[in-house]
Amino acid sequence: MNRYIVTGGAGFIGSALVRRLLAQGRRVHVIDNLSTGNLDNLEEVAERVTVHEFDIRDYDRIAPVIAGAYRVFHLAAVPSVPKSILDPVPSHECNIDGTFNVLRAAAEGKAGRVVYAASSSAYGDTAVLPKVETMTPRPKSPYAVQKLVGEYYATIFSDCFDLETVSLRFFNVFGPRQDPSSPYSGVLSIFFTSLLERRSPTIFGDGEQSRDFTYVEDVVDLLLKASEAPSVSGEVFNAGNGGRYTLNETWRLLQAIEGVDLPARYGAPRPGDVRDSQADTKEAVRKLGHAPRFSFEQGLRLTLDWYRSQLARKGDGIRAGANLVS
Ligand code: NAD
Ligand code: UD1
Numbered sequence: 001m002n003r004y005i006v007t008g009g010a011g012f013i014g015s016a017l018v019r020r021l022l023a024q025g026r027r028v029h030v031i032d033n034l035s036t037g038n039l040d041n042l043e044e045v046a047e048r049v050t051v052h053e054f055d056i057r058d059y060d061r062i063a064p065v066i067a068g069a070y071r072v073f074h075l076a077a078v079p080s081v082p083k084s085i086l087d088p089v090p091s092h093e094c095n096i097d098g099t100f101n102v103l104r105a106a107a108e109g110k111a112g113r114v115v116y117a118a119s120s121s122a123y124g125d126t127a128v129l130p131k132v133e134t135m136t137p138r139p140k141s142p143y144a145v146q147k148l149v150g151e152y153y154a155t156i157f158s159d160c161f162d163l164e165t166v167s168l169r170f171f172n173v174f175g176p177r178q179d180p181s182s183p184y185s186g187v188l189s190i191f192f193t194s195l196l197e198r199r200s201p202t203i204f205g206d207g208e209q210s211r212d213f214t215y216v217e218d219v220v221d222l223l224l225k226a227s228e229a230p231s232v233s234g235e236v237f238n239a240g241n242g243g244r245y246t247l248n249e250t251w252r253l254l255q256a257i258e259g260v261d262l263p264a265r266y267g268a269p270r271p272g273d274v275r276d277s278q279a280d281t282k283e284a285v286r287k288l289g290h291a292p293r294f295s296f297e298q299g300l301r302l303t304l305d306w307y308r309s310q311l312a313r314k315g316d317g318i319r320a321g322a323n324l325v326s
Contacts (some may be wrong), residue, residue: 008075010037056098067109095146141272158234171240175216215299240279
């Protein structure tokens with residue numbers, strides 16, 4: 001039976017993709033070093049997925065897992081702008097060398113298409129919004145450069161090594177299982193937990209920076225579409241929903257949903273931060289059949305419910321018993 005590989009499958013977006021693949025009856029192998037991911041993210045599906053606790057920097061370990069796979073979804077990365085500035089070596093090694101290893105293993109092992117989780121951070125600050133795939137990239141941080149190099153490599157593997165690849169530039173993804181526990185966590189995961197714990201979040205800068213926040217299930221839809229769409233090898237697509245919300249308005253909306261009044265604190269702007277982000281979705285609609293199912297507010301409500309349920313069960317000590325290979 002065809003194998004599907006998800007690198008980073010114990011992470012936030014990867015675990016949502018794993019669930020969907022399993023629901024479609026697919027055989028799924030995860031490669032994850034559990035650095036920011038967690039087996040708890042695969043809790044109730046643990047018996048049905050094979051987890052290889054391997055590091056994508058280790059070619060010899062990952063190559064046999066990837067060889068002959070039907071599809072490879074490459075999501076493993078150190079996914080943080082500030083981390084790539086404060087501690088640049090691991091993010092460089094995982095995001096560039098690790099991505100090269102995954103592509104090389106797929107090409108040499110004659111795997112099927114690789115779908116790569118690229119990043120809208122590649123655009124940097126553009127004069128015009130929304131951001132279109134044909135714009136010249138202007139990365140502002142090591143992380144943005146690293147994710148862009150991964151894209152370039154994906155295209156080059158398609159052009160030179162007979163490997164099908166597609167890159168999806170995710171915009172800011174949010175949803176259940178996004179880990180809120182680190183200072184490098186995605187801003188909405190921090191907003192949700194602040195809200196439910198009745199704490200004021202800290203907004204870096206004036207809060208007027210904006211993002212095309214995209215619900216994780218819409219991103220999973222696009223990953224699956226990109227894995228099967230005809231005649232797209234080597235291409236790069238935006239994976240956002242085309243909206244744009246400032247942090248200030250998002251925090252206001254969350255307070256209104258929850259019926260609380262918790263003014264945010266403000267801190268210094270973060271180095272490497274992009275000011276505004278918004279996807280042009282035309283190419284993804286035209287060639288991948290992108291059809292977002294969740295409005296921003298629907299996504300916020302669903303995610304808030306999930307964090308609420310997690311708070312309610314906190315301390316019950318349940319852990320995943322995954323089918324772990326190490
Ligand atoms: P995440 O941290 O939850 O997931 C990343 C996963 O990769 C984790 O499970 C981690 O343990 C694993 N990993 C990291 N380094 C590894 C290594 N060397 N070897 C094996 N596994 C390793 O983050 P996420 O938000 O789910 O991000 C998934 C992907 O999407 C990343 O490639 C990220 O760059 C990309 N992306 C995310 C967003 C977003 O808004 N969350 C936006 C754009 C792109
Ligand atoms: C995010 C992703 C990155 C992805 C990119 C694509 C995370 C952790 N990062 O980067 O992987 O490639 O989108 O566009 O998912 N902020 C606060 N307070 C906080 C935390 C953050 O004000 O406590 C601000 C940041 O300064 C930034 C904005 O919120 O202006 C978004 O930050 P963050 O969620 O870290 O995401 P990006 O840097 O946009």
